[in-house]
Amino acid sequence: MKYRNQKKVWFQAVQQLNLQLPVSRPNQLWVSDITYIRTGNDFSYLSLITDAYSHKIVGWAVRETLHTTGPLTALQMAVKTLQKGKESLIHHSDRGLQYCCQDYIKLLSSHTIQISMTNQGDPGENSIAERINRTIKEEFHCQAFLTFE
Numbered sequence: 001m002k003y004r005n006q007k008k009v010w011f012q013a014v015q016q017l018n019l020q021l022p023v024s025r026p027n028q029l030w031v032s033d034i035t036y037i038r039t040g041n042d043f044s045y046l047s048l049i050t051d052a053y054s055h056k057i058v059g060w061a062v063r064e065t066l067h068t069t070g071p072l073t074a075l076q077m078a079v080k081t082l083q084k085g086k087e088s089l090i091h092h093s094d095r096g097l098q099y100c101c102q103d104y105i106k107l108l109s110s111h112t113i114q115i116s117m118t119n120q121g122d123p124g125e126n127s128i129a130e131r132i133n134r135t136i137k138e139e140f141h142c143q144a145f146l147t148f149e
Contacts, residue, residue: 023053027086030058030078030113032093033129034071035136037062039145047074047098049091050132057132064148071098072107079111092116093129 023029029052036043047070049059059078063070075091082089091108093099095117108115 025087026051026053026056027082027089028053029090029092031129031132032071032074032091032099033133034066034096034098035133037145039064039148044145044148045070046136047071048129048132049074049078050129052128055128055132062148066098068098068101068103071096072101072103075104075107079107079113082111088112088114090114090116092118094118 030049031052032047032049034045034047037046042064044062044064045066047059047061047063048057050056051058058081059074059076061070061073061077063073089111091113093116098104099117105115
């Protein structure tokens with residue numbers, strides 16, 4: 001894992017909301033996760049935000065490190081898709097530092113997006129995001145890209 005020169009980041013984990021509610025519309029629940037992609041002899045990291053209703057990827061970013069910039073860039077892309085006066089939205093993720101950092105929490109809060117995080121770190125608590133990761137790896141047959149570019 002690459003953590004080169006990452007500055008100390010303030011972070012806050014929050015409780016998992018009750019996600020058993022039926023998802024009946026777009027932008028009701030977003031799920032987020034990071035997965036790795038093989039690039040040459042190394043890895044890069046793909047941050048995804050997926051709408052749980054449509055399974056559409058609403059935000060994404062690829063970075064060479066696990067720094068917070070990848071998920072934050074994906075979130076910035078996703079919030080640009082929101083309509084003014086929208087209904088309530090929940091953002092669900094694991095408890096990774098990238099999702100608990102001050103900038104990420106601040107951006108969610110500024111758009112009045114409710115925050116939910118897994119309780120135990122069990123992949124089943126973020127199954128839609130994990131399924132999207134698996135689908136991407138199956139589609140690429142775990143092939144490596146020659147370079148990050």
